[in-house]
Amino acid sequence: MCCSSFDGEKTNPTESHATVDLQAIKGMRFFDPHVHMTSRTTDDYQAMYDAGVVALIEPAFWLGQPRTGIDSFRDYYSSLIGWERFRSSQFGIKHYCTIGLNSREANNESLAEQVMEILPLFIMKEGVVGIGEIGFDDQTAAEEKYYRQQLELAKEAALPVQIHTPHRDKKRGTRRSMDIALEHGLSPDMVIVDHNNEETVKEVLDRGFWAAFTIYPFTKMGNERMVDIIKQYGTERIMVNSAADWGISDPLAVPKTAALMKLRGISNHDIRLVTYQNAITAFGKSGQINEDDFVTIKNIDQSVKFEGNTVLRGGQQPRIDKASIIIS
Amino acid sequence: MQQKGNFLKSTFAEIIQHNLPAEIYTWLQDKALLIREEKNAGQLNLTFAAVPRKTGKQLIQFSLEEHDKLKQVHSEYAINGWTIDRLCRVWMLLQVDSSDKENYFRKLETLFKAAEMNELVALYSALPGFDYAEDWQKQCADGIRSNIGIVLEAIMYNNPYPNQYLSEQAWNQLVMKAFFTDKDVKRIIGLDERANKELASILIDYANERWAAHRVVNPQLWRLVTKFIHAENFANIEKAFNSADLSEKKAAALAAFYSHYQPAKDLLENDIELKFAIKENKLNWNAL
Numbered sequence: 001m002c003c004s005s006f007d008g009e010k011t012n013p014t015e016s017h018a019t020v021d022l023q024a025i026k027g028m029r030f031f032d033p034h035v036h037m038t039s040r041t042t043d044d045y046q047a048m049y050d051a052g053v054v055a056l057i058e059p060a061f062w063l064g065q066p067r068t069g070i071d072s073f074r075d076y077y078s079s080l081i082g083w084e085r086f087r088s089s090q091f092g093i094k095h096y097c098t099i100g101l102n103s104r105e106a107n108n109e110s111l112a113e114q115v116m117e118i119l120p121l122f123i124m125k126e127g128v129v130g131i132g133e134i135g136f137d138d139q140t141a142a143e144e145k146y147y148r149q150q151l152e153l154a155k156e157a158a159l160p161v162q163i164h165t166p167h168r169d170k171k172r173g174t175r176r177s178m179d180i181a182l183e184h185g186l187s188p189d190m191v192i193v194d195h196n197n198e199e200t201v202k203e204v205l206d207r208g209f210w211a212a213f214t215i216y217p218f219t220k221m222g223n224e225r226m227v228d229i230i231k232q233y234g235t236e237r238i239m240v241n242s243a244a245d246w247g248i249s250d251p252l253a254v255p256k257t258a259a260l261m262k263l264r265g266i267s268n269h270d271i272r273l274v275t276y277q278n279a280i281t282a283f284g285k286s287g288q289i290n291e292d293d294f295v296t297i298k299n300i301d302q303s304v305k306f307e308g309n310t311v312l313r314g315g316q317q318p319r320i321d322k323a324s325i326i327i328s
Numbered sequence: 329m330q331q332k333g334n335f336l337k338s339t340f341a342e343i344i345q346h347n348l349p350a351e352i353y354t355w356l357q358d359k360a361l362l363i364r365e366e367k368n369a370g371q372l373n374l375t376f377a378a379v380p381r382k383t384g385k386q387l388i389q390f391s392l393e394e395h396d397k398l399k400q401v402h403s404e405y406a407i408n409g410w411t412i413d414r415l416c417r418v419w420m421l422l423q424v425d426s427s428d429k430e431n432y433f434r435k436l437e438t439l440f441k442a443a444e445m446n447e448l449v450a451l452y453s454a455l456p457g458f459d460y461a462e463d464w465q466k467q468c469a470d471g472i473r474s475n476i477g478i479v480l481e482a483i484m485y486n487n488p489y490p491n492q493y494l495s496e497q498a499w500n501q502l503v504m505k506a507f508f509t510d511k512d513v514k515r516i517i518g519l520d521e522r523a524n525k526e527l528a529s530i531l532i533d534y535a536n537e538r539w540a541a542h543r544v545v546n547p548q549l550w551r552l553v554t555k556f557i558h559a560e561n562f563a564n565i566e567k568a569f570n571s572a573d574l575s576e577k578k579a580a581a582l583a584a585f586y587s588h589y590q591p592a593k594d595l596l597e598n599d600i601e602l603k604f605a606i607k608e609n610k611l612n613w614n615a616l
Contacts, residue, residue: 074442081444086476118442124377125444287381328542 022051022255024262028272029294032056032254033279034133034162034194034212034241037095038063038084044244044251045091046319051255054294055094057283058084059133059162062104064246070114073101077122085127094297096289098132098162099123106146107138116149123157129283130154132162133194136173139166144180151184160285161191162212165200167219174200178207192282195243197221201229205237210282214243215253223257227264235273239282332401333422336457339397340419343390347412352382356416360423369435376420376439376447380413388412401456402488404517410453417450418457426459433463440467445476452482455489462493469498472505480509484516491518500527503552507534513548514614520551528556532564539567547579551613557587569595578616582606 030053037045037058048056058080067073080097088095099122101115123131131154136143154161161181166173174193181191188208195214196204204211213229214220226240242253250256258275262268280289320327345353362371388410398405407415421439426432436458440451452471458464468490471483483490484506490499499522506513513519531549538545550568557565565587568580581602584592596603605611 078442078444082448082476085445086478121373121438121442124374126377126380126446127444 020252020256020259022259025052025255025259025271028052028255028258028268029054029276030254030258031276031279032242032251033192033239033283034059034214034243035251036061036243036245037088038079039246040244040251042087042091045088045093048251048255049091049093051252053093053255055096055289056088057096057098057129057162057279059098059164060100060102061133061164061245062102066105066108067111070111070118073111073115074118077118081122081125081127089297092297094294096127096129096283098130098160098283099125099128100131100134100150100162101146102133103135103137103143103147103164103166106143107140109142112142112146116146119150119153123153123159127288128159129286129288130160130162130192131157132160132192133164134161135163135177136166137164139169139173139176147177148180148184151181151186154190155184155186158286159190160283161186162283163191163193165193165195170195170197171199175203178204178209181209182207189237189282190285192239194241195220198225198229201233201238205233208237210237210239210278212239212241212279214241215257216243216247216249218248223253223260226257227261227266230261230266230270230274235270235278237278237282238274239279240274241279332461333457333459335400337419337422339394340415340422343388343394343407344412344416344419347386347388347390347415348383355382356420360420363420363423364425367431369438372420372424372435373439376417376450379416379420380446383412383416385411385413388415402491402517404486405456405488406486408486413446414450414453417447418454421451421454422457429460432459437467445478448474448476448479449482452479453487455483456487461489464489465493465495465498468494469501472498472502475509477509480505480511484511486515486517488517490516491522496522496524496526500524500530503527504530504534507531507546507549510546513546523552523555525556528553529561532561535564535568544573545576547575547616548613550576550579550583554583554586555588557583557589557592559589559591562589562591565592566595569598575616578602578611582611582613582616 032053035056035058037056060077060080063076077099080099085095099119101112101119106112122128131150134147134150136147151161163177165177178193182188189210192210192212193204194212196211201211213226215223215226230238240254240257242249242251244251244253254275258271261271280291283289344356348356359371359375363375366372388407395406398407421436424432424435439447443451455464455468468483471479474480484502490502494502503513503516503519506516531552535545535549565580565583568576569584571577571580581596581599584595585603585606587593602611
């Protein structure tokens with residue numbers, strides 16, 4: 001659940017017309033620790049692969065349409081560890097996920113109770129690198145109740161927590177999320193506070209939490225502002241993600257931000273930390289991330305049928321010539 | 329069937345033991361004891377998910393004797409290419425107490441319902457060892473509907489369950505799906521024995537669709553047509569035999585050679601060299 005609700009600050013989308021040139025970051029590897037691939041196309045997977053994204057984390061979120069029954073949750077969680085994971089592997093990208101009850105749907109208490117019952121079935125699955133994305137949206141009592149319960153679950157399972165911070169009343173919501181996490185005895189280095197901005201970052205870092213930034217047009221961070229933040233705060237415990245979903249968002253936000261950092265004189269070492277390594281260090285505390293898998297995923301069997309065409313084989317992702325009128 | 333489960337349990341235990349450090353093997357045995365004795369599925373669910381965290385995911389090693397011993401299940405049964413977590417998970421599943429049938433199914437079906445990819449692989453790999461074997465047909469057929477490559481392979485490759493228990497309709501779906509997804513059909517146990525008229529006819533239609541789309545036809549397809557060549561479909565064999573694609577031609581030659589339909593047999597007189605190669609067994613389905 002990210003950024004599509006246009007209830008935040010809106011900025012002029014046409015400020016800059018600099019064309020995309022990813023040449024400067026060619027050969028670099030990226031890790032996008034927050035992206036909702038379920039709502040993206042295969043073109044996005046190919047573009048991400050081409051831009052150097054080797055692995056990603058898909059947090060469990062709200063799907064736009066509220067779920068009305070427990071089986072919808074079960075199937076969604078299953079798809080994150082099943083079909084979507086496989087789909088990603090076909091494009092040579094290692095797929096991890098975080099599992100949790102998002103804050104919006106925590107407000108449907110009778111359903112939330114049932115979700116809490118099935119969460120233990122999923123959180124210890126292979127490749128589940130944390131409880132997420134959880135936290136506050138409207139900051140209601142129900143949201144707080146299930147946030148707290150899930151923090152306990154994370155503590156018990158020794159898993160990192162990925163916190164969604166609210167669009168509205170963000171600063172206080174972020175502070176409150178951190179207060180509660182500490183109250184439950186979580187170590188701040190096990191908690192990734194997401195969707196930060198200039199107003200929240202200082203406190204998050206000062207208190208020892210991980211600070212994630214979502215590069216998402218109009219409603220969240222732009223990558224020029226991100227570069228300034230890196231220049232001001234350095235790279236320790238900072239990571240960048242796209243949170244791309246079914247709204248106007250950009251699955252290449254991480255590589256594009258890396259390219260911009262490079263243009264603006266940030267060192268390769270620092271770029272690597274905020275677009276790759278820090279996320280792996282943070283979510284790697286789950287014990288579920290193995291960098292060797294990023295390489296082996298490329299060798300997975302890809303011979304699967306798509307729309308009647310046998311297109312995927314031998315480790316090569318199929319390509320269509322988009323400039324051609326011929327589809328064969 | 330319980331016998332088969334017990335045989336697999338003990339044989340797998342031997343292989344697991346020399347593939348794991350002693351303390352992990354002990355952990356596995358301790359968990360198995362809890363799983364055998366529990367009424368609910370708490371330990372099973374937790375342990376099944378946790379296996380790779382403990383065992384790692386390296387490829388298993390086993391001796392030639394162990395390899396041959398497994399042939400008691402079926403001459404083509406094999407666990408080559410299995411990773412240690414897969415083997416341990418399968419072994420773990422075989423520990424579940426089956427005396428209360430309803431409870432047994434409930435426990436295992438819950439695992440199927442919430443399984444991630446590698447767990448599904450283990451679950452379907454365990455089918456040959458499950459009790460009440462004939463009652464797992466529907467689950468197996470359901471697995472064939474998956475589009476996840478490694479899950480399909482767990483059902484299709486060197487797995488004796490589908491051959492023994494699937495209905496003709498489900499079997500035909502398995503074979504068709506294998507062709508559609510470019511699987512190595514030679515690894516399907518029972519491929520030749522279960523060839524049937526209905527499947528042959530579906531496959532010939534499929535070959536024609538591929539030809540119409542200017543796409544290649546897997547030559548192994550003609551293997552399953554061999555026994556069902558007759559006047560109405562013979563033209564397809566002729567067409568394949570006259571193909572510019574050499575492997576398609578060879579496949580048609582093999583189908584014609586083993587066919588009981590005389591005009592098909594006569595076709596080979598047009599290419600004595602191919603006929604000779606087949607007679608000498610230089611050309612056969614496995615060499616194709």
